Amino acid sequence: MTRTLLQVKGLSKRFKEREVIKGISFTIAEGSCAALLGPNGAGKTTTISMLAGLLQPSGGSIELQANGGPAADRRPYIGYLPQMPVFYPWMTGTEFLLYAGELAGLTSREAKRETGEWLEAVGLRDAGKRRIGGYSGGMKQRLGLAQALIHRPKLLILDEPVSALDPAGRKDVLTLLERIRRETTVLFSTHVLHDAEEICDEILMIREGEIALQGNLDQVRRTYSEPVIRVMVGGDEASRSWLNAACSKDFVIHSEVSGSRAKLTVADVDQAMHALMADAVSHHVLLRSLEAGQSTLEDLFLKVVQS
Amino acid sequence: MRQFRLFFRKEMLEMGRSYKWLWVPLVFLMLGIMQPVVTKFMPEILKSAGNLPKGMTIAIEPPSGAEVLAQTLGQYNSVGLLILVLSIMTLISGERQSGVSQMIFTRPVSYVSYAAAKWASMLSLVTISFALGYAGAWYYTVQMIGSVDAGAAVKAGLFYLLWLWFAGSLTLLMSSLLNPAAGIAFVSLGAALLLSMASGWLPRYMTYSPGSLPQISAKWLQSSGEAKVAAGAAILCLACIVIFFMGTVHQVKLRKSKLNTQI
Numbered sequence: 001m002t003r004t005l006l007q008v009k010g011l012s013k014r015f016k017e018r019e020v021i022k023g024i025s026f027t028i029a030e031g032s033c034a035a036l037l038g039p040n041g042a043g044k045t046t047t048i049s050m051l052a053g054l055l056q057p058s059g060g061s062i063e064l065q066a067n068g069g070p071a072a073d074r075r076p077y078i079g080y081l082p083q084m085p086v087f088y089p090w091m092t093g094t095e096f097l098l099y100a101g102e103l104a105g106l107t108s109r110e111a112k113r114e115t116g117e118w119l120e121a122v123g124l125r126d127a128g129k130r131r132i133g134g135y136s137g138g139m140k141q142r143l144g145l146a147q148a149l150i151h152r153p154k155l156l157i158l159d160e161p162v163s164a165l166d167p168a169g170r171k172d173v174l175t176l177l178e179r180i181r182r183e184t185t186v187l188f189s190t191h192v193l194h195d196a197e198e199i200c201d202e203i204l205m206i207r208e209g210e211i212a213l214q215g216n217l218d219q220v221r222r223t224y225s226e227p228v229i230r231v232m233v234g235g236d237e238a239s240r241s242w243l244n245a246a247c248s249k250d251f252v253i254h255s256e257v258s259g260s261r262a263k264l265t266v267a268d269v270d271q272a273m274h275a276l277m278a279d280a281v282s283h284h285v286l287l288r289s290l291e292a293g294q295s296t297l298e299d300l301f302l303k304v305v306q307s
Numbered sequence: 308m309r310q311f312r313l314f315f316r317k318e319m320l321e322m323g324r325s326y327k328w329l330w331v332p333l334v335f336l337m338l339g340i341m342q343p344v345v346t347k348f349m350p351e352i353l354k355s356a357g358n359l360p361k362g363m364t365i366a367i368e369p370p371s372g373a374e375v376l377a378q379t380l381g382q383y384n385s386v387g388l389l390i391l392v393l394s395i396m397t398l399i400s401g402e403r404q405s406g407v408s409q410m411i412f413t414r415p416v417s418y419v420s421y422a423a424a425k426w427a428s429m430l431s432l433v434t435i436s437f438a439l440g441y442a443g444a445w446y447y448t449v450q451m452i453g454s455v456d457a458g459a460a461v462k463a464g465l466f467y468l469l470w471l472w473f474a475g476s477l478t479l480l481m482s483s484l485l486n487p488a489a490g491i492a493f494v495s496l497g498a499a500l501l502l503s504m505a506s507g508w509l510p511r512y513m514t515y516s517p518g519s520l521p522q523i524s525a526k527w528l529q530s531s532g533e534a535k536v537a538a539g540a541a542i543l544c545l546a547c548i549v550i551f552f553m554g555t556v557h558q559v560k561l562r563k564s565k566l567n568t569q570i
Contacts (some may be wrong), residue, residue: 045566052409053412055564056412071528073415075413076414080408080410081411082409085406085410086405086407086410087407087410090321090325095320099313103310103313103414103416104414104415120547182562215365
């Protein structure tokens with residue numbers, strides 16, 4: 001289960017003078033689902049293109065384990081879906097899958113069988129006979145998944161698979177991914193943290209070409225999550241000024257106020273809750289809500305990105 | 308070999324569905340037929356223009372069949388070349404720009420097969436279009452003007468075809484090098500026309516240049532061709548085509564997707 005599938009060491013890429021990726025190293029275990037997170041321009045697409053073999057790295061190594069040793073050519077073992085998949089608009093969905101399958105080395109008989117199966121799996125059985133030019137964004141994304149999986153790759157690499165989709169299309173793709181990840185190792189990049197939390201077990205955060213944070217999702221959550229109190233008060237002037245005053249109390253480590261809401265990072269939740277409640281009562285403040293919880297992945301992401 | 312077949316089949320299908328197999332041969336055929344027809348009816352055309360001074364007579368010496376056929380080749384050197392370049396200029400750059408190439412080149416494909424399939428489909432389009440147009444021109448010339456020596460016509464046609472192959476290979480190389488379609492067309496057409504004109508200006512230095520092939524074929528039509536010059540130019544042209552092809556393969560490998568263009 002924990003065998004390493006992909007090992008990346010000191011990977012770097014420079015475009016002319018600008019170093020976009022500054023020597024990143026990570027491993028991906030077989031059977032895991034890893035998310036590559038980072039703000040726009042952090043180098044996600046560059047990293048993914050290098051892994052997929054579209055870009056030549058300036059330095060470092062990428063090693064994919066196949067058949068008990070590092071593969072000389074990793075392309076047969078990789079399925080790749082670019083950020084905005086583009087197809088030949090004059091081809092039909094079926095024709096493109098057949099073409100993609102045969103290019104990946106399937107015999108024409110295998111390609112035919114797999115095409116049928118994958119069209120069914122991504123819900124394009126009826127649309128398969130139509131020209132791709134008339135497909136919607138969601139259908140193209142699903143066809144893209146099918147073409148990436150048709151040769152049963154060991155590693156599926158997806159670049160922002162859901163970012164450009166509407167909620168319905170996004171749910172379709174995520175459901176599919178959920179199913180696929182049981183059979184294949186998946187690496188995908190995204191800036192939508194919610195998706196990462198939903199289906200991933202490993203995360204890699206990159207910022208300005210460097211790894212800012214990596215590890216198992218649960219572990220990251222345990223290590224980095226902080227106790228947080230979310231307060232909401234009434235709209236009157238007294239309550240608001242109390243809220244602002246509460247932010248500067250000595251048990252508050254960090255605070256964010258927006259209007260009548262505040263998010264307070266504290267050291268000890270119980271003690272802070274007691275103090276806040278007593279204070280609110282004594283000042284006759286209209287408390288709308290008071291909630292104790294943990295910081296989310298999104299908070300962590302923002303912290304990493306802004307630090 | 309299997310991948311070459313796959314790529315080639317795809318190119319043929321694409322050329323069929325985008326109607327290239329229809330309009331390119333048709334334009335070549337039209338260009339071919341027009342020359343003998345217009346030559347034949349030139350006196351009538353001039354007469355019906357009507358605004359000639361009274362008493363003026365036009366005496367046009369009827370040209371020989373070989374001359375008309377040579378003029379047809381001249382037509383191909385301007386409009387034909389333009390059509391040829393326009394129809395194949397985005398063969399490689401188009402896939403790179405749109406992004407389809409990303410899905411092709413992350414598969415274990417051979418760059419040689421990819422480029423060879425593009426090249427073979429270009430050659431077949433050019434060859435069939437030109438053969439059709441030239442055959443049409445020949446037929447109408449024989450019918451309306453006069454007979455043409457068959458051996459000379461075939462030889463001239465082959466030399467001219469070689470020139471078109473050269474222009475096509477050059478366009479493919481440019482397509483693998485540059486991104487904007489207008490740039491590809493401009494550079495390929497410009498280089499081809501320049502080469503062709505240079506052989507007229509500097510005949511001494513350009514004797515064996517591929518650009519002299521159009522003139523060589525015109526000379527062969529009038530049976531005044533020199534075998535040594537023709538063979539030299541043909542060999543040099545073939546060598547250029549091979550070099551262009553190797554350059555194309557190299558560029559395809561280097562620029563797999565538009566991400567690489569930032570290099």
